[in-house]
Every structure is written in structure tokens, then in C-alpha cells.
Amino acid sequence: MNRELYPFPGGLQIPPHKELSNAKTSLITPLPDSIILPLQQHIGTPAVPLVKTGDKVLKGQIIARADGYVSVPVHASTSGKIIDIGNYTVPDPLGLKAPCIVIEPDGDDVWFEIKPTHDYASIDPKDLQDVIREAGIVGLGGAGFPAHVKLREGTESAVDTLIINAVECEPFISCDDRLIREKPGYIVNGTRMIRHAIQAKHCVIALEADMPEAYAALKELIDDDIDLIQLPVKYPQGGERQLIKVLTGMEVPSGGLPIHIGIVMHNAATAAAAYRAVIRGEPLISRYVTVSGEVNDPRNLQVLLGTPVKHCADQCGYEDKEGQAIILGGPMMGMYVNNMHMPVIKTTNCVLVTSTYNKSPEMPCIRCGQCVDVCPEKLLPQQLFWHAHAKNYDRLREYHLFDCIECGCCSFVCPSNIRLVQYYRKAKRQITQDEQTRSGADHARERFIARNARLAREEQTQNNELLAGSDIGELDKQAFIQAAVERTRAKRAQLGKQENSDDDQE
């Protein structure tokens, strides 16, 4: 199908390195010694544990429930015993520890009772959201945004186009490619199911030109209902805003969401996981992970969530060598981690071992302007760097720091080796933190003022009473007290009446 494309500004052509891992069939990773499941594997509020140490759980059983609307439950990836609930190293740019549930697998891999639905079209779109939420589905592309929230946005306002994002634009990563080749039916049916859930008018699956096998596999299964589109290779085309621009020519407003312009986008793997959850009743407990770079046998793995990263790397012949860096995610946007003890979580798409990362020292900015040319969001990376360096947070806002998608193009081209994105991330974190402190302080001020007002009021009443008391003579005292008692009684009676009438209303 021919569709007019609208190239997005900036961007880069970078060597894809996909050939390392995308030709081999994915392996099912053997059970590790322990499964570590963080309570937060998504954007939003962490889940709340439902189990305690020593409990026996089955595969697919909910072990932590969602807390609040922007949250999803966590399921046991295999059957076994809960051996600990505590803080463990998780994939985190700062190397922090976070609350996790640890399972010791019993090796039987017994499923919890699951409820498959054979025909999704018979389910009301609203109920479909709940099924998808209970299955713990989040965006598998990298950000981990709970999928049901996007579906709900879709049911609440009219959706023109549903876009399924199979543009795997970062170098080395080929897990979506492999998933599409091996399970094209899940992708296509998942797409149809999400379309049913949000009642979208049009539906597009987009992938890049360097995935011909995946294209062919999908082409065989789709009819006229879905547009399958191949795009010229360019990084960061898989970014939500960039892909929308390319396919529709529209831009998502600054600070806005795709739904504001009638678009909902899901990752291909998310669509597949949602379909699996509805049709087979299997929650999100495993995912495709690419292990690539300097390992003996780079390939894709089907990994149970919670499997230690080291265990995955070992399957691909990883050897610990001096000077190697480990990146979770791709080389452009992934996070550098110090060790491999953390588990694979819902958003872990790639484990990359490399020694060719940027080690050169940062030099002063020479104002060459290359970063401006490659920025896909049309920002001014130089100015942002300047103000981030000076901690001038008001100016950073004026220069739309929060529109930065952290794609890393500016850092990639910088001839002075400045890790620009790191400065932006740090500034964003600081600004968010400042804002939280500020709103807390404003709240405290309100309470302080309210308390002072109350104290003043109380003092005033006391003074009034004293004044009133001084007016009466000794003889009238009894009468005064009597009057006060009468008043109180009257008030009580009235209050009682009010309460009764309130009760009646209820």
C-alpha cells in the first residue's frame, strides 16, 4: 500500500548491527536459580506484595497487586517458593536497590489456574482493558507505560489511527524482529484486538526496511484492514512522536499526548503480549531479550521475567573481560550498569556487551551546531547544555527541556565528546524533585496559616467570653450559668435533629 510519508527533522543514519543477532532462532532460557521480581517494572506506582516469605506460588499467579490506576500487578514467572521480600539491585541508572519479591523455582513450572477467552470480539472493549491490566501488560518498547491507560484514553475519545510500532530503530536490538518472524499471528491478531478495544478507524503496522523477513511474515497474514508500512532506516524513528510525524505528518503538541491528535500507539511486542493474555489467559511473565555485542553467540532469548541478566548473558557465551561495559537497552538510549546481578524486567529489551563505548574525556563546547542539526525534536541542545551546566532551571524550561526524548543523537555527533543527554537527565530529575519539594512546602504553608487562623479565632472567642463574664454581677451568676446550659441544650437538640435528618437522607 502506498502511503505518503513525512520525514521527521534531524535524526541519524547509524550502523544497525542487527545481523549479529537477528538470523538465529530464539532460545528458551533455562530456569535460573532464583527469580527476582521488582515491584516496580513500569511507570507509575509500585505494586503491593500479596505474598509473604515461605509462601508457595504457581506460575502466573498474582504476587503483588496494582496500587492505584497507573499501576499493574506482578505475576510469578514460574512455580516455586517465596524466599525473600526485600531490596535488591534493579535495572536503574543510579544502581539503586528497590523492593523485590524473590522466588526459588521448584522446577515443575506448574501453571496457576488461567482463564482463556476464545473470542475477544465478544468482550466489551472496557472489560478488555481490565483483562489486559490484570495480566500486567505494560509498554514493552522501553518506557513501560501501563497499556490499559492508553487503551482507556482510546475508549474515552475518538481514535482515528492505531499505530503498532515495530520500528526497532536502535542498533543491535532485534527482539521485536525475532518475535514478529516467529509469532506473526500474535502481532496481527493483537493489533486487531487492540483496534477492537479502542474502536480505531485506521490501523497501521510500521517497521523499517531492514526487517524484510518480518515484513514478509506479516504480509502473509494481513488483509486490507491493516496498513503494513516499511520505512527508510533512520534513528530515532521508533520514538513515539517521530513515528507519528512520519506516518501522519502531524506533530504531538509539546507536553501533550498522541491521543490529543487522535492517535494511539503501541509497541508490537505489547500487542502480542496483550493478545496472549486475552486468548490464552497467560499474563506477562516472559519476553524476548536480545543479547548482543561482544559475546560468543549473540542471539535472542525468550526470558522469564526476573531472570538475572548474568544468567541470560551466560547462555550466549559471555566472558567477563577488562574494559567492557554492559548496557541494558541499546547503545543510544540504554543505561550503563556496573554488574549483571539485576533481573530482566518487563522493559528490558537488550543486554549489550561492548568495549567501544565513548571513553574519551569531555572537552569544551566549540559551538559547532551539529547537535542542533540532528535533534529530532528541534530543540537547541547547545543552549540546554549551557543552562543545565549553570543549573539555570527556569531557562531550561523556556528552552523546552521536557520535550527532549533523550534519544542521544546530540551526544553521538558531539565532536567534543560531551555526554549531553546525561546533563539533561540530571537536570530533569532535579527539576522534578524541586517541584515536589515546592508543592510540599506550599502545602505546609497552607496548614501553618490555617492553624494560626484557628488559634487567633480561639483566642478571640475566649476573650469574648471573659468580657461577657465581667459584665454580670455575683447575683446573676447562677442565672448566667443556667442560661449557658439552656443554650447548649438547645444547640445539642438542633445538632441531633440535623444528624437525624442527615441519616434520613442517607
Add this chain to the structure above:
Amino acid sequence: MTGILIVLAFTVVIAVLLYYSRGEVPEQEKLVDIIDSLLPQTQCGQCGYPGCKPYADAIVHNHADINQCPPGGRNTIRQLADLLGGEIKPLNPAHGKAGPKRVAFIDEDICIGCVKCIKACPVDAIVGAPEQMHTVITLECTGCELCVAPCPVDCISMLVFVQGGRRVKLGPAMRTSS
């Protein structure tokens, strides 16, 4: 000569008019509010003034230094220096040490229900009644420590505040789906 005098007199009149029309008082009041909005609102009084607003007022009118707020720490000093055009100074140790945010915790086994801490709390973050156990509403506590001294049985301790897990705020930039 007369011409010069006329011009001079005119200048003086204009100068006097300008001086009175520059609206100094409202400007300064506004500045007090802006400074107050940068202070952490613990109302702890460690700065030597009876609250955040009085300290803001003292900075504007009495030339109080900007480095007297331990709960605000370096961040507040930096923001004040940015606003007032001064230099960033280290926190004055005479007023206390900066540290992570702390909140009051009442050991409910020891508490005798004397309500002294409730009266001391500037933000009404303690609930309780006479001879009934008291407790701190952790999310409302600003960590001012004003409740610690009045307690006759020393049952209040200040604990480091840890927010439940890692909460990530939603921002549009985090929603790339590639």
C-alpha cells in the same frame, strides 16, 4: 542665571516625584512573598526567626543573611542567591546542619497523651487527645523538630523519611514507545 534655577527646580521636583512614585513598599512586600515561596516552610525557627515568612521579611528589611536555613540547605541558598544576586555561601553552622528530610515518629508505647507536642506542631500534623495515644501524620510532618523538646517522656524521635519505593513522575518525554 534664572534659566539655570528654573531647570534646577524642575529637576528637583521631578526627582522627588519619581522617588515617591517608584512604589517601594509594594515591591518589597512582593519580594518577601517570593523569598517565602523559596523557603521550605518547616516553620522550625532554626534561622532565628519565628517562621519562614518572618525570615523572608528579615532578609528583605533587616539584611539577614541567606545562609541561615538548614532544612533548605544548599539548594535554597542557591535559589536565594540567584534571586537576590548575591553569592552562594555555605550554610552558617550556627543555625544547624543540613541533612536528609526527617519526620517525627511517636513511640506509641511510651506516649502518655499529654498533648504538649500537639500544641507545638506548627502544621497540625499530630493527632491525639488528652490521655489518649498520639501519632504523627507522616505525610504532613515537615520535620521541624519543634515537638521533640516539649515531650516530657522523650517518646518522639526524628527518622529519615523514605518515600514508599521509587515513584516516577509522568512526563511526556517518558512516553516514547520505541
